[in-house]
Amino acid sequence: MRFSSICASFSLSILLGFASQAQASSGLLIDPPGFQPLPVLSRKKHAARDSGPGLNFSNIQGDILIGMRKNKEVFFFFGIQSVPTFKSKLASDIYPLITSTAQLLDNTTTMPATLLNIAFSQSGLTTLGVSGGLVNSSDPFATGQANDSVNLGDPQPITNNWIPGFVDTNSLHGMFLICSNTTENVNAELAHIRAILGDSIVEIHRLHGAARPGSEQGHEHFGFLDGIGQPAVDGFSPTVFPGQAEVAASAILFGQTDDSNNVTWAQDGSFLAFRQLKQLVPEFNKFLADNAVLVPGVNTPAEGAALLGARMMGRWKSGAPIALTPLKDIPSLGTNPQINNDFTFLNEVDNFGCPFSAHIRKTNPRADLTGDINGFPTHHIIRAGIPYGPEVTPTEAASNTTTIERGLAFVSYQSSIPNGFQFLQQRWANNPKFFPHPNFPVPGFDPVIGAFEGKPRNVQGLDLAHRTRNITLYTDFVQSRGGEYFFAPSLSAILTTISA
Numbered sequence: 028m029r030f031s032s033i034c035a036s037f038s039l040s041i042l043l044g045f046a047s048q049a050q051a052s053s054g055l056l057i058d059p060p061g062f063q064p065l066p067v068l069s070r071k072k073h074a075a076r077d078s079g080p081g082l083n084f085s086n087i088q089g090d091i092l093i094g095m096r097k098n099k100e101v102f103f104f105f106g107i108q109s110v111p112t113f114k115s116k117l118a119s120d121i122y123p124l125i126t127s128t129a130q131l132l133d134n135t136t137t138m139p140a141t142l143l144n145i146a147f148s149q150s151g152l153t154t155l156g157v158s159g160g161l162v163n164s165s166d167p168f169a170t171g172q173a174n175d176s177v178n179l180g181d182p183q184p185i186t187n188n189w190i191p192g193f194v195d196t197n198s199l200h201g202m203f204l205i206c207s208n209t210t211e212n213v214n215a216e217l218a219h220i221r222a223i224l225g226d227s228i229v230e231i232h233r234l235h236g237a238a239r240p241g242s243e244q245g246h247e248h249f250g251f252l253d254g255i256g257q258p259a260v261d262g263f264s265p266t267v268f269p270g271q272a273e274v275a276a277s278a279i280l281f282g283q284t285d286d287s288n289n290v291t292w293a294q295d296g297s298f299l300a301f302r303q304l305k306q307l308v309p310e311f312n313k314f315l316a317d318n319a320v321l322v323p324g325v326n327t328p329a330e331g332a333a334l335l336g337a338r339m340m341g342r343w344k345s346g347a348p349i350a351l352t353p354l355k356d357i358p359s360l361g362t363n364p365q366i367n368n369d370f371t372f373l374n375e376v377d378n379f380g381c382p383f384s385a386h387i388r389k390t391n392p393r394a395d396l397t398g399d400i401n402g403f404p405t406h407h408i409i410r411a412g413i414p415y416g417p418e419v420t421p422t423e424a425a426s427n428t429t430t431i432e433r434g435l436a437f438v439s440y441q442s443s444i445p446n447g448f449q450f451l452q453q454r455w456a457n458n459p460k461f462f463p464h465p466n467f468p469v470p471g472f473d474p475v476i477g478a479f480e481g482k483p484r485n486v487q488g489l490d491l492a493h494r495t496r497n498i499t500l501y502t503d504f505v506q507s508r509g510g511e512y513f514f515a516p517s518l519s520a521i522l523t524t525i526s527a
């Protein structure tokens with residue numbers, strides 16, 4: 028790993044500690060059972076876990092490494108109207124408000140009440156005059172997500188389903204991410220920022236996310252615990268849990284290696300893939316009930332419906348991996364981070380436990396590809412999304428029909444969009460031939476996120492009694508409302524490059 032001289036001054040006082048989640052109680056972050064603990068980044072002296080020079084946590088924006096732990100969040104998408112005013116206000120008034128990883132996780136100070144982060148699209152960087160080879164011109168970050176929509180399997184034309192603000196990739200320049208423990212705090216911070224920036228920006232789109240209530244906290248709208256399959260990042264994660272992939276920081280953060288096509292100003296930044304993914308929850312529940320996987324003498328129809336959902340996902344709603352418990356949910360296997368990733372798929376070659384098509388096997392094939400639990404080192408992402416929209420209403424549940432939009436505000440961080448989000452969606456989830464094991468050469472689409480431009484999708488392995496049978500899904504239970512690719516720069520880059 029390399030340390031730039033700009034960054035070094037920020038990081039000298041911040042070293043990685045080993046205590047567990049002291050900060051998570053502040054309310055800004057949630058702490059559902061089953062999640063891996065976050066490190067405490069203490070100013071007090073602790074030895075770093077890896078022997079490298081360490082990551083510059085004062086320079087890395089706070090949202091990048093913490094995962095799916097936000098309580099309330101607003102995503103505010105904007106276009107820049109006046110470049111000089113925007114730059115000057117960014118440097119003088121916004122920059123001091125931006126939350127670093129060190130600030131968020133430093134146990135020697137009070138955790139900030141609100142997290143503020145910022146990210147820019149390629150057209151935003153171009154508008155601001157930030158030039159110079161972050162990526163090559165054919166990279167999806169450079170061309171924008173609307174131009175990548177065919178690769179992502181979105182139904183065409185995208186104007187039918189996409190939020191209008193995401194369609195025009197030239198006008199969407201940036202996004203603010205604001206998190207707190209209450210919606211009032213989030214709104215107050217947004218109002219503050221808008222007052223600072225005035226007419227220099229224009230709102231393009233806004234999406235409010237919130238952790239689900241009560242015992243559903245940490246679960247997405249289908250009901251599954253979400254955020255436990257995250258890689259441990261070298262130099263950040265305090266420990267590597269059994270079965271957890273361990274990745275170099277360079278998989279997530281830009282410019283961490285000497286051999287990368289390095290652009291110095293961009294070091295410590297990360298590419299952010301945003302997708303507004305609508306979920307048809309009542310329709311999904313009806314599909315599970317109608318196609319329950321019944322095992323005589325073992326499960327009831329309701330348990331059979333849950334088993335089908337678990338086979339689609341690769342985990343039960345509790346988070347328990349079906350690779351460890353194929354027929355019955357054992358919630359304690361989901362809520363214990365020592366156990367909930369402790370499987371490899373290496374001997375799972377008969378579609379009995381976790382089918383090859385299951386969402387978690389498609390998006391993280393573990394030892395399938397390489398025989399090694401770390402899988403393919405460059406195809407890991409940190410997921411940092413949050414559910415949006417209200418709970419399913421009794422009327423929607425009774426009619427098996429979605430009438431109010433809800434879903435996942437999907438966010439992933441990676442050091443390359445083509446290796447990270449785009450690869451997982453296009454090459455794995457949308458590819459019926461992945462992973463081509465000789466027993467099941469065409470396992471079908473990922474039944475959760477696999478997309479085929481809205482056309483019916485075949486999935487193999489859901490029917491336990493006939494494990495080569497294809498089941499055709501006529502409804503996409505997850506539907507794209509569009510999104511954009513952004514770059515979340517380091518704090519030093521915001522001050523010295525973006526604002527300059």
Ligand code: N7H
Pocket residue numbers: 247249251252253254255256257302304305306340342386387388390391408410434435437448451452456475476505
């Ligand atoms: Fe997925 N879900 O709740 O149904 N995801 N995901 N995802 N996902 C995972 O491991 C879900 C989406 C990954 O390491 C779980 O935390 C939903 C996209 C990856 O074992 C659950 C949506 C992409 C993993 C869900 C959605 C991914 C993962 C299991 C959209 C990338 C880790 C819990 C609405 C292109 C796999 C967990 C591993 C896990 C759900 C989207 C990727 C329950 C609802 C778009 C890498």
